[in-house]
Amino acid sequence: MTTRFSLPIQVVEAGGFTAWLVEDHSVPVVSLSWSWQGGAAFDPAGQEGTAAMAAAMLSEGAGEMRALPFADALRDSAIGLSFSAGRDSFDGSFRALTDALPEAVRLARLAMTAPRLDADALERVRARAIANARTTLETPRGQAGRAFWAAAFPAHPAGRPASGTAESLGPISAAMLRDALARQLRRDGLVIAASGAIRPAELGALMRDLFGALPAGAPAAPPTLPAFTAFGRQVVPVPGPQSQVILGQPGLAPTDPAWEAAQVVLRVLGGGGFSSRLMEAVRVQRGLTYGIGAGLDSLFRGGVVTCAFATENGRVAEALAVTKDVWAEMAARGPTQAELEEAVAYLTGSLPLQFTDSRRIAGTLMAMRRNDRPLDWLDGRDARLRAITRDDAARVAATLLAPDALAVTVAGQPQGM
Structure with missing residues (x-):
C-alpha cells in the first residue's frame, strides 16, 4: 500500500x-x-x-x-x-x-x-x-x-x-x-x-x-567548495593492530537534479547496512571488516562521496581491492531493478520517522532551507523517487562514481602498501 x-x-x-x-x-x-x-x-x-x-x-x-x-x-x-x-x-x-x-x-x-x-x-x-x-x-x-x-x-x-x-x-x-x-x-x-x-x-x-537586538548586517559568505584534490593514496603511521581507511571522490551539490537518484545509488552501494553491496562483499563474503559504509557529505554548498572502514593491518590491501571492485561494478552497471525498488521503498517508507517530535521537525525544516529546497519539496519527494528508473540510476552511477579517481587515506600500519 x-x-x-x-x-x-x-x-x-x-x-x-x-x-x-x-x-x-x-x-x-x-x-x-x-x-x-x-x-x-x-x-x-x-x-x-x-x-x-x-x-x-x-x-x-x-x-x-x-x-x-x-x-x-x-x-x-x-x-x-x-x-x-x-x-x-x-x-x-x-x-x-x-x-x-x-x-x-x-x-x-x-x-x-x-x-x-x-x-x-x-x-x-x-x-x-x-x-x-x-x-x-x-x-x-x-x-x-x-x-x-x-x-x-x-x-x-x-x-x-x-x-x-x-x-x-x-x-x-x-x-x-x-x-x-x-x-x-x-x-x-x-x-x-x-x-x-x-x-x-x-x-x-x-x-x-x-x-531584534542583534547587530545589523549579515555574516560574510563562506568560500565555496573548490575542486576535490585527487591526491591518490597516503598512509598516516598510527601504531595498533588495525588500520582505518577512508576513500573519497567528488560528489554533487544538494541542488543537483540528480540528487535523489544519487541517494538511491549510494544506498545500494554502501548505505543499506547488510543489504548494501559493500557490506555483502567486504564483510559477509570475506570477513574483512566489521562494518563499511558509503555516503554523500554535503558542505559549503558542494558534496563529497566518502567511504570508510577499519580492518586488520594485514588485510588492508585486500579490503581496498574488493571495495574498488564493487565501486567500479556499480559505476559500470548501476543497481539492479530489485535493488532500486528496495532502496526506493526504504527512502519513501522511512521519511515519516524524521517527524516524530518537534525538534526533529524543526531540524528537517532547517536542512531544507539550507539546501535551498522549495516549500513543497517534501510533498513531491515520494513521487520523484518512484519515478527513478533503473536506466536513470545507472546513468547517475556512471556519472557520479569514479573508481579511478578515488583518493585513499590509511591511518595505521598497513602491510604490503
Missing part, C-alpha cells in the same frame, strides 16, 4: 525575519532552530576551533548570571538551549514548554547579546575541547579523517578540523571569541525553523523579541 506523506509548512515573516513553521498543538512544546552561514569557515588559520569554543561559551553565563545560575535558570524551566559551530554554519536552538517560552527567549537572547566569557568558564570549556580533540584526533579514525580532508582541500576551511586541535585551542583568548561572535551573530542572514504549539503571529513576535 502506498501512502503519501505531506508536511503542512507555513512561512512566517515579521520584523525582517522569515521562518518556516509546522504548527502542532497536540503537545504543549515548541522547538526553534536558527542558523547563520559561517561557523568554522571563519576561523583564522592556526586558530581552528575558535567558532566551536565561542558557541560552547554562549551557554556558560550571560548578563548578570554566571555559568551555574544560568544553567539553573534553564533547568528550572525545563528549557533545552544549545549553540554549535559546524564546518560552514553557526547554529542555535531551544526546546521549551509553551509556558516557558518567554523565559527561553529571554535566556537565548541574553546568551547571544551579553555573553560573559568568564575566565574560569573559558578554561573549563577549553580543557574539555582539548581533551575531546586529543581523543578524536589521536585515534586511527581521527587521524585518517584529519589527513583525508586536509589532502582533499588543502587551501580551504573544509580541510581543517572544525573543532580544532590541542595546539590551536590553547592560545584562543576571550578577545578572540568576542571577535568571532561579532562576525557571526548578526540580525541578517538568519535561517529560522520552528515546530510545535505556536501560532504564526506568536512566532512573529518571538522572532522580533529574540533576534
